[in-house]
Amino acid sequence: DTAVSQTPKYLVTQMGNDKSIKCEQNLGHDTMYWYKQDSKKFLKIMFSYNNKELIINETVPNRFSPKSPDKAHLNLHINSLELGDSAVYFCASRYRAGGSETQYFGPGTRLLVL
């Protein structure tokens, strides 16, 4: 019954590695997001896709590349991981990109780069 799911929940890796985080929503929503939450709990938007089209692309290093194979999935690939990438990454979805509806968040992926 999980509305927005993410895998993996925890990710510990070495600097310089490449890793991916996957997200799936079963709510039938058109829009999906990636957020980064740092150690001070600040939640910052990174990307958003609406019906597989990139609509928000905030100032994020180009080592981060989102990919949406269909509107129920939004993955995040990170190349050449750095220490500063350590954070919690949340996926979220929303019914429509232009509506006022709430966002539903996944449980988060805790990334630790050593």
Place this chain on the structure above:
Amino acid sequence: SQKIEQNSEALNIQEGKTATLTCNYTNYSPAYLQWYRQDPGRGPVFLLLIRENEKEKRKERLKVTFDTTLKQSLFHITASQPADSATYLCALDVPISSGSARQLTFGSGTQLTVLP
């Protein structure tokens, strides 16, 4: 640029009292403002949404006010309980620069602890 501030990083109150959290914003005219709750190790969960033409919204023990002149929202939890302890985030719902899409911009949150 847009700025959202939640005045208290942490707030401790006694059980049974009313908790009041503040969210201020600048350089903005949001159409909507939302409040979320985040428990440790979990994603944020939606609580309430208030529109710019609404002064107040209630849901059970929760109440949100929205003053577009002061650019401020207040979030109240009445008869607080230890189970209300969590981080509360306000978020402004604003259009992005292109098209009709909107995005949420979050404040840094207030960690509420309700003491028994």
